[in-house]
Amino acid sequence: MRTLSLLSWLLLLSASACGDPAPSRSDGGPRADGDDTVAAIPLLPSEAERIVSLVPAATAIMIELGATDRLVGRTDFDTSAAVRGLPSVGGGIRPDLERLLSLEPELVVVFAGESDVRTKERLRRAGVEVHGVRPDDVEDVLAMIRAVGAGVGRGPEADAMAGSIGRGLDEVRRRVEGRPARRVAFLVGGTPPWVAGPGTFVHELLGIAGGENVFHDLDGLYGAVSAEALVSRRPEILLLPEGTPAPEDTGGARIVEVPAWVAVPGPALARSADTLARILHPGAFP
Amino acid sequence: MRSGTLSVILLFLTGSVVVAGLMVGSVPLSPARVFAVAGGGGDDVARTIVLELRLPRVTLALLVGGGLALAGAVFQALLRNPLAEPYILGISGGAAAGAVLAIATGVVAASPWALPLAAFAGAIVAIVLVFRVAASASGRLDVRVLLLAGVVVGAFFTAVLALILSVSEAERVRSAVLWMMGSLWGADWDDVLLTAAYTIPAALSLVAVARPLNLLAVGEETAHYLGTDVERVKRVAYGVASLLTAAGVAVAGIIGFVGLVVPHAVRLLVGSDHRVLLPLSFLAGAFFLALADLAARTVLAPTEVPIGVVTALVGVPVFLVLLRRTMRT
Numbered sequence: 302m303r304t305l306s307l308l309s310w311l312l313l314l315s316a317s318a319c320g321d322p323a324p325s326r327s328d329g330g331p332r333a334d335g336d337d338t339v340a341a342i343p344l345l346p347s348e349a350e351r352i353v354s355l356v357p358a359a360t361a362i363m364i365e366l367g368a369t370d371r372l373v374g375r376t377d378f379d380t381s382a383a384v385r386g387l388p389s390v391g392g393g394i395r396p397d398l399e400r401l402l403s404l405e406p407e408l409v410v411v412f413a414g415e416s417d418v419r420t421k422e423r424l425r426r427a428g429v430e431v432h433g434v435r436p437d438d439v440e441d442v443l444a445m446i447r448a449v450g451a452g453v454g455r456g457p458e459a460d461a462m463a464g465s466i467g468r469g470l471d472e473v474r475r476r477v478e479g480r481p482a483r484r485v486a487f488l489v490g491g492t493p494p495w496v497a498g499p500g501t502f503v504h505e506l507l508g509i510a511g512g513e514n515v516f517h518d519l520d521g522l523y524g525a526v527s528a529e530a531l532v533s534r535r536p537e538i539l540l541l542p543e544g545t546p547a548p549e550d551t552g553g554a555r556i557v558e559v560p561a562w563v564a565v566p567g568p569a570l571a572r573s574a575d576t577l578a579r580i581l582h583p584g585a586f587p
Numbered sequence: 588m589r590s591g592t593l594s595v596i597l598l599f600l601t602g603s604v605v606v607a608g609l610m611v612g613s614v615p616l617s618p619a620r621v622f623a624v625a626g627g628g629g630d631d632v633a634r635t636i637v638l639e640l641r642l643p644r645v646t647l648a649l650l651v652g653g654g655l656a657l658a659g660a661v662f663q664a665l666l667r668n669p670l671a672e673p674y675i676l677g678i679s680g681g682a683a684a685g686a687v688l689a690i691a692t693g694v695v696a697a698s699p700w701a702l703p704l705a706a707f708a709g710a711i712v713a714i715v716l717v718f719r720v721a722a723s724a725s726g727r728l729d730v731r732v733l734l735l736a737g738v739v740v741g742a743f744f745t746a747v748l749a750l751i752l753s754v755s756e757a758e759r760v761r762s763a764v765l766w767m768m769g770s771l772w773g774a775d776w777d778d779v780l781l782t783a784a785y786t787i788p789a790a791l792s793l794v795a796v797a798r799p800l801n802l803l804a805v806g807e808e809t810a811h812y813l814g815t816d817v818e819r820v821k822r823v824a825y826g827v828a829s830l831l832t833a834a835g836v837a838v839a840g841i842i843g844f845v846g847l848v849v850p851h852a853v854r855l856l857v858g859s860d861h862r863v864l865l866p867l868s869f870l871a872g873a874f875f876l877a878l879a880d881l882a883a884r885t886v887l888a889p890t891e892v893p894i895g896v897v898t899a900l901v902g903v904p905v906f907l908v909l910l911r912r913t914m915r916t
Contacts, residue, residue, distance in 0.1 A: 377890070390889055395765065395772055399640050399890035403614040403632050414757055415696030421774040425774075495757065506747060521756045524678045 349408035355393040361567040368453035436566035469571025477511030485512040510577035608645035613888030649873040654870020659846030671833040672847035676737030680744030682836040685709020703837040708831035770839035785834035797861035
């Protein structure tokens, strides 16, 4: 079960090291994915009326932008009341193709990169537009918001949302300015524990909130670290999403649970930074 | 049971499970819509679901299930070991190591074919390695050495696999775990064609060595004196059954129990004449895996149950009942 919950968590968060170039519909056949690293996510090529998002963060953005009416399906991970009534296509990786195609989507939003190449290929072959997103760091999340906004005909609203997140992050930055950085690690579960490393939005949010990620040199976005490494890095605070089992030996670090939405790369990013800052620097929020 | 009776029963059951596999899925389609597609018409959604999703998947299940059961029956005869199954000689370990290596290095992103090709290549490496070890020991293929070499090579590749997984990124580990659980998810016509191109010639050449395999079961020396080219038969049986397994692993991952339980079940019902046992094992394996896959994709839809879970949950009790009943008489 622990493995499963870890896997599902990673499903929510992770995308891979390789990018997914803009989809092409012309050939319809298999083609190479991930031959470049995309810094900015290309805008969705056109507005689509019937959309299924296999990426819960992108789904959350569509809901927030008021485009729920364009969604014709959801994954098991989308439990928000706005979409709970929609038919589920299973998980975001290897979805139930039969259900997915029966919903006749024009556009399916997927995780960009090398994961689940088959799903993308099968969808393209069925004539469905496939768009990859990869919300790794904050810039990716903002780009994803703009890309998704364009796809649902809410470009200006998406720009506004991205702008307000940017301002919210600046506000948090300003609040904790000049305070000494707290040594912190963000655990996402698992045994041995998995932590957020550089290149993740979690890592960036920690920095914005006046923390210093003790695993700033991790190889890869998220990775397992030994109990010894955890203790020897001497974090002052261990952050973990609610429900994540805490490691047995924390080397004196204080364990603080954060709500699960804090670690979702979506519209609530500024609120996440604010929550983290209040934990790391309560004195900055009188 | 007479083999003719069992053939008729199995053909009927296989036909039924194919029809059921086309009618039933996670999306309810009325029989009328499915029949319309079968008649060359039907609406677009029904056509896609029946012709592009359900039919290739059922066909692939038949081919992979038949291939695994047949390979299992051949390995049991060749190794004269009731515990033999298609993966016993390190093929699953080699295939899994190849697949995971492709996943860990990111090669899989290049094409949907990268993963099956890597798995197949890994299986071939294991097959060649095991064969070289077993054949070099005494100049001829010693089946005891073959078994030992297979188990040891398999253990080695499993260790390589664990090593790769332990140093891989989270997302890649997830892809690898999904692959190793075995699944017919996403099967398309390319998979079917490729698998058929392997399975059908392989199955025919294995059935062709059924009589020599009968003699081998008595003993290699006896077989030799009865005019069998023992070495050639062993090599053909080992090589072809291995390739058959490798092809199945490449398209469907590692699916347990079919190759172990199905040949035994057939043997309990009709005896161990390989001229009957081999073709009927293929048929029974095809039926069994198509049935297991139907359950895997519908019971908890839209979530898929790993097919290995279904083959074990269904196969083991059925086999135990069969075993008890046969032992009593």
